Amino acid sequence: MKNAMTIAMGLALGLGATAAGALPVIPGASGFGMDTPAGRGGKVIKVTNLNASGPGSLKACIDASGPRVCVFEVSGTIRLNRDLRIEKPYLTIAGQTAPSPGITLRGAPLAVANTHDVLIQHLRIRVGDDANGAGGASPDNRDGLQIIAGKAPVKNVVVDHVSVSWGVDENFQLWHTGVSDITIRNSISSEALHDSIHPKGPHSMGIIVGPDIKRVTLTGNLFAHNNARNPRLKKGSETEFHNNVVYNWGNHALDTEGDANLVGNYFKKGADTRGSCVHERAPSALYMADNIGCGFTDSRSPTVRQSGYKPLAARDAYDYVLTYAGARPADRDSVDQRVVNDVKSGSGRIIGSQRQVGGWPSLAVNTRPLQLPANPNGDDNRDGYTNLEEWLHAYAREVEQGNAGPTIPKAPTDLQVDVLYP
Helix, strand or coil: CCCHHHHHHHHHHCCECCCCCCCCCCCCCCCCCCCCCCCCCCEEEEECCCCCCCCCCHHHHHHCCCCEEEEECECEEEECCCCEEECCCCEEEEHHHCCCCCEEEECCCEEEECCEEEEEEEEEEECCCCCECCCECCHHHCCCEEEECCCCCEEEEEEEEEEEECCCCEEEEEECCCEEEEEEECCEEECCCCCCCCCCCCCCEEEEECCCCEEEEEECCEEECCCECCCEECCCCEEEEECCEEECCCCCCEEECCEEEEECCEEECCCCCCCCCEEECCCCCEEEECCECCCCCCECCCCCCCCCECCCCHHHHHHHHHHHCCCCCCCCCHHHHHHHHHHHHCCCCCCCCHHHHCCCCCCCCCECCCCCCCCCCCCCCCCCCCHHHHHHHHHHHHHHHCCCCCCCCCCCCCCCCCCCCC
């Protein structure tokens, strides 16, 4: 494994460079949809309680109209018994602003549905098998995070540092033609429930990218203890799958009929692993380079359009992901910490209920008044980001890297991070 400078270099570059002329919603990052403005320039709405709805709730901010930014003056668990749906565009959910130990959604999916230009950061979604009507959504579609089209297209959605576990259907679901330009980065999909309450029987699925979904970036993520769909790419889909770590799958890690570039990923078998790393079905076309763990052979040339992301080598991505993935890498809850330790030690199993691993952590309900920056929608240093966005970036550095927000060293000039593409 490379040293901390290489990992920090990945942070400095956001594991890539954005397309020329575009301003990524996360500084230095790249990926499809990354040039969304999200809630930039909009009103700031404070989340002051853990209620499922009503004044001061996260739902009240989500349901408001116009560009908006949700910030949190409270920590703890929000219990849901129905989907929390984002159906209006130009939204930023800034979970990094919550005081320690952060925010967890329990019992039902967070859904981006029939809308566009959304940024979701630094949340945990731990769904679980509560009985329907007693703290849980319907089990046949009880995912963790959904990005779904139907009545209208969905595009320009960025999910950054989100931890999802204990989904009954999938942890992450991207579904229906009309979804495009999506990035899921630096997130954790873990312990999707297997022999649980799904009406179809055993399930445990990490993430699915549905038919004909175009321009999806999955990068810097950890997939652990999910039986299958790590990810599942349906026919006609186009995905770049870079610098992810997949651990202890069951049937298959990646299962695809779609087209994908697989570059710089690290696959590690666990106690439940019995199937292949990649199950390729016609008519998929895969480009593979520098994938570790299953005797991969580098093959073909890139099969899908590239977002501009420049992968780290797989050996470095392993350290990067285990250090920086998840909702609050510098302030992990016991679930994320346990899962990451499982990957490091080669321990842990696929589960059928969150009760097998101690259930939901009891998160402290802490409050902290937020003092917004002066002139929040101004741009005092004229770098393209508003004063509010730079304030949010500082909170993100705190939960990702620690209170000091360490100085990231510059990349060595001789380190080529883009040699994995021809």
